[in-house]
């Protein structure tokens with residue numbers, strides 16, 4: 001009797017844990033081809049202009065070009 005109660009309790013608990021893990025899963029990353037949020041800063045070595053990239057089709061986007069040169073990535077600021 002006590003064992004049955006305990007077993008039921010464990011089943012009930014694991015059922016809740018399962019439900020919880022199903023509902024609290026982080027959203028899957030979007031498939032490649034979709035835009036994703038990035039935070040990268042680039043600077044043009046030639047003229048010094050800086051820009052921030054906030055959306056890119058990839059987590060590792062190729063650096064944009066400016067003054068016919070590839071821009072260099074500025075160390076990200078952790079703010």
Ligand SMILES: [Zn+2]
Pocket residue numbers: 044045046047048049066067
């Ligand atoms: Zn430039």
